[in-house]
Amino acid sequence: MLLNLALSPSYRFDAMIEAHGWPQLSPFSWDSETHTLRRIEQLSDGRVVALTITATDTMLQIDVDGAELDTSHIAEIEARVRWMLELDEDFAEFYCFCAEHPPLQHVEPRGLGPMLRSPTVWEDYVKTVFTTNTTWAQTKGMVGRVVDVFGAPHASGEHAFPSAHAIATTSADAFAAAVRAGYRAPYIHATACDIADGRLDLEGFKMRARELETARLIAELRKLRGVGPYAAAHLALLLGSYGAVPIDSWARSLVRTYIAGGEPVSDRDVHAHFVSFGRWQALAFRCWNWEG
DNA sequence: TTCCAGGGGTAGA
């Protein structure tokens, strides 16, 4: 079954893909030769579909591989794709802001701003915790094992991202042994149990991100296990709240190299350099023309 | 062997 979605004139599918490493994390995969994004997705009634997504300048085409799909399934898939690809985020104000700052004047012509995100906050929480204090190769390994071991299978043999319930129903020890995520595993497992038991509503952050200032949102996100300053700012960024830069080793390296003349910088230094960009500072940091 | 990677939790000051 094919699903077509119109794209806004400023939207650049490839720029969205290249914005960060998420397209490389299972159950996403990106074919850079055919410019095709693929994802295995489990719908709310349990059935598992494969989404193969390509784009022209004006249109997104989604090939849905799954059995016995009705209009409600298609509506659910469309809603999830719109969220994942940030099709409904409005970057007009950010682009006006960029036009006034020379290091950001390339942003609108190149369609920078949108980033790939997961359909659930739960999945982005797990992936973000798996990026902390480790290498990108190990992050891909941890995410891949979570998906392969605990995710529901598609007819192709690929797996969807597991629900919190799927992880909560295994023991903490079995989860840790399967995922090999070190000290991160108990954080993820305990959070999965909180969600499954109804003590935690991670998906509610989609709404709260629109209601709260970034600082308040980050204070709430930091109550999650394994979420510190970096992870909270990164999750806020994915939720469309851009008032804090996710400061990791890459951010420190960029500021050290291009701003501080090679001298070591503290997190406070990084913060100080971008705080004047107010509610756009996370996007400004990500889109900054560092070498220009 | 030691270091460190897209940091976070905790104790103590």
Next chain:
DNA sequence: TCTACCCATGGA
């Protein structure tokens, strides 16, 4: 609020 120390994992 800041610092020091510890944390599992695996590649360099």
